[in-house]
Amino acid sequence: MVTVNQKELIAKEKANNPSLLKTIWREIRHDKLALVSLVLLLGIIITAYSSPLFIDQEQLQRVNFLETWEKPSETHLLGTDDGGRDVFGQLLLGTRNSFTIGLSVTLIAGLFGLTIGLIAGYFGGFVDNIIMRIIDFLMVLPSLMFIIVFIVIVPDYSVFTFVLMMSAFAWFGKARLIRSKGLAERELDYINASKTLGTPSWKIMVFEMFPNLSSLVIVNMTLTLAVNIGLETSLTFLGFGLPASTPSLGTLIAFATNPDIVQNKWWVWLPASLLILVMMLCINYIGQAVKRASDARQRLA
């Protein structure tokens, strides 16, 4: 039975929630640090992603032992590595790869976690119970160890499989988070109203529940983006990262394992380390602003 009352209620809920993106943007504009971060991050990303336009990848990856470990100069802005390859070019491609990986993992895991979490939260009861038992178990797995084992097993190891493996272990925390918020949300009037209106479950989940949880999702994702980039480089450091032919920030930083290189050949590893730090700080500051945007009490704007 649809009553005018219920419709009004739904409309009101929606009105209370003006475009989240707008709020975020407003919040960022009012936080200088976040604004600078955003500009800087966009700058880095655009440069990195457009790099194939002016870098010949094939040429960049070509080993030339006559030019190993060259210091930064005009021809090689950041010198060369142990194979005589230009570090600056690798830094650009590496940033692109590392960022793509971090972002894909965040998105895939986010989407998956969100779906599972929504389903559990929306339906509750039996469904929720089953899903939570599975998640409880998955949370027990020492994920880093499992990722390492998987990496050893997979014969055809590429950026794609790497992303899948990392995603496989990144979604359950999110699912749990979404689910607990969803459980609370489902008791609210607007959901009940929709249910009585006979709206299909998936529509309620996607169009009504999700928007109300989106701020939570975005905050969580910005943080995990930083974590995932860090994880990719860390695995590379342990020797379980990307194939050596794929430049990544991790492969560059992993050069820092030799004292001589740390001290005398700083140009290979230091720029990549700093870049990671800068990117992660930027993402964090932006994330912080997003978080505030989602919580009216803390908003600066």
Add this chain to the structure above:
Amino acid sequence: MKKRSLMLLASLMLVLSVFLAACSGDDSADGGKDKDKGKDKGKDNEKTEEGSGDNAAELDFPLAVSNDAEAMEDGEMTVAMVAGEPFEGTLNRNFYSGTYDAEILSYFDEGLLDTDGDYLITNEGAATYELSEDNKTLTLKIKDGVKWHDGEPVKTSDLLYSYQLLGHPDYAGNRYDFIIENVVGMPEYHEGKTKEISGIEIINDQEMKFTYTEASPSILSGFWSYATPRHYVGDVMTGETTIKDLESSDKIRVNPIGFGPYKIDKIVPGESVLYSRNDDYWRGKPALKSIVQKVVSPATIVESVKKGDIDLATIPADQYLTVKDVDNIELLAQVDYAYTYIGFKQGKWDAKKKENVTDPDAKMASKELRQAMWYAMDNATIGEKLYHGLRFPGTSLIIPVFKSFHDESVEGRMFDPEKAKQLLDDAGFEDKDGDGFREDQNGEKLVINFASMSGGETAEPIAKAYMQNWADIGLKVELVDGRLHDFNAFYDMVENDDPKIDIYQGAWGTGSDPDPSGLYGRTASFNYTRYTSEKNDELLKAGTSEKAFDLEYRKDIYNQWQELMYEDVPVAPTVYRYALEAANKRVVNYSIEPGKESDRYKWGVAE
């Protein structure tokens, strides 16, 4: 037998390097510790970097330390085991598998027979031997006064015990080989048919006799003379203990004994070992009062050496430039018992017949193709630029360390892309479709799949460099699975003749025995390329025949073999390597020369 551990070394190094790459990080160290020296050092470094190409040819390292002062009474020394991971701690010659365990063993345990510079057994050790006329019986006599660390005399029954362990049906180590099996009655004992090894006869506590099925010069380099203290570790033969219990027993892991110059006082598992002097050592009183041997990460080793914390250490080749100007140490080096090579898969292992079967239609079956690929590799540049001369192009499959057998006249195939192209043109490998890559003789596309191992920072650029070299002569070579493989994955494919692989880059430790049949024979499972030929069979057989006890004959045979390998190229040796060691300048009487192992007890430190 020390040599065996050397081979192990090579293989283990590969494993380790994966790890090293990981661990090493840190150290970095040189950093500003010595700020005043900083300046000149910087300059020196630059110079060496620029000039390293020229220096390479002049590399010349001493084998022994130059300090000839008297060893200090009651000195103490710290020795590094340069490893990125803990040592395993199976401290028994019959059971250990790690290189680092071997390093520890050599301080407190030794073989009854000593070996000379050619790694042949001599009479200078704790026992003497005599070979019968027909070269089939070896009589061994233990000298007087050789005692285990607990004071018990070393008996012939202790050496017999080692053979009983190695041949035991439950034995799961890697030292039951054909030299052990060659003892009369050993196969029967190994199968559990009998409790006695008929070919080993104990005459009395100090004298025993070994009888062999076949006379072979390999006995002289492969004779197992490491005794096991039966009374101390417990007797498997009487059921007092079992092999499995023995392997994990505290008598092997926590407080093992031997009859070497130093005794083990304490072990921190995986980390360090503390030794004290064995006053009853049969050669005389050892020079040092105590020794600490500890694991130091390859990353931190140069810093530790520089600080003076470490007296003796092996130095990874990639840190040569950093260590070469450290002034409180001396660098020693000799050519290592190993070589790196490119293997060309030409067949399969027939598990039923237990032999290699060469496939005449294999992708790599063309001799000219293999020769051309050898000519195409620029190993000299890799050795000079990447290893600063510590690696240099290999020429033949018997390495120069075997002075008597290495054939100088085989010069290998030095970098010559023009010649490589010529060879390919002549053999019918031509680029018919104009894509820049050659097709095979039948005009079909030729893509060669290359497997290479990860590990160490240099693995990737080297693999890349070879692929470029081959592309330059028009051969399309691709990495198997598009990446490098770790040690196990790599050898899993290579051992099982995975069809994905056409060529691979491997390394062999050669051991002390110059006989190559274990690596290249028709029945050798380690002959991973599966190359076989009648001539090869013939020469390898002759090399270990009874006639080969005659050095000149053996030499001639092995020269012929090396020429055959040069011509047929089952594998192309890429580089030989130097093993680099650093000794603090206070160290005296230290030498890494082969055959000087017996002087270990004289190693000492001066004021």
Add this chain to the structure above:
Amino acid sequence: MVKFIFRRLLVMIPQLFLLSLIIFVLAKQMPGDAVTGAFMGNPNVTPEQVEKIREQYGLNDPWYVQYGAWVGKAVKGDLGQSYTHKQPVTSLLAGRVANTITLSLFVLIVSYAVAIPLGILAGRWSDTWVDKLIVTYNYFSFATPLFVFALLMLFVFGFILGWFPTGGSVDIRIESGTFAQFMSKLHHLVLPGLSGALLATFGTIQYLRNDIIDTKLKDFVKTARSKGVPEGKVYTRHILRNSLLPIAAFLGYEITGLIGGSIFLEVIFSYPGLGQLFIQSITGRDFTVVTAIVMISGAAVIVGTMLSDVILSAIDPRIRIE
């Protein structure tokens, strides 16, 4: 409560069982086995001998047979034999577990010792320069990969300054069981411990700061203030009591992070513990050891989260344990 703990322990059994099955199957999927390449050291070994050894270690059996045998022994407390180390896995792990626990505890204690005061400071004086400083440190700690930081710590304090040993867990020359040995162990612990701890503060600081800021505005605090309770007391009596307790409850969840972190710390500082052994066993395909380490880590997480739940319900009766 007792019933709850008992039930949780009961749930742990199928969880561990499933975990063991998964890791066992996965470990077996890794290409090659412990014997692969192990004989390269001695080309004179016959292929029969190699096969015999595979046979002896049961490496040729199908995985379910191997798993069955493994489970049969595991329930009796025997985790199998390490191929590489040639000794029972249980005795191999005994020494390493102790090291890892010591290191993790050290990291945990130091990180709390750093994070709690900083979190309180930042929350109490939010939006002052103290707060900004702390928040910046917190972002840095979050953004820096552990291995980069650990390497720098080792470089600076181990080598340049030479204040701390650069590897190992103890100085062997010092007699066992003495106070000096204890100090030596501590000395070896400082560098890896600090490296881990300083980067493990993010969650705690973040939580404390936000929570205090939230609580500051709550009615009961306002009431207390209006009654004239001195500001200091407002914090110690009212705010901190509320904000600090849940920290204890997060303790269990920290364990997951500690396990991951220990891999890096142990590898970088050559500190022989489980993490280092894990990597070594992966490269050496020492299946039994890999399985055992994963199981131990899993069990640690289970016990840890259970501990968290218990603490949580003990301090906050509103949270009922089912």
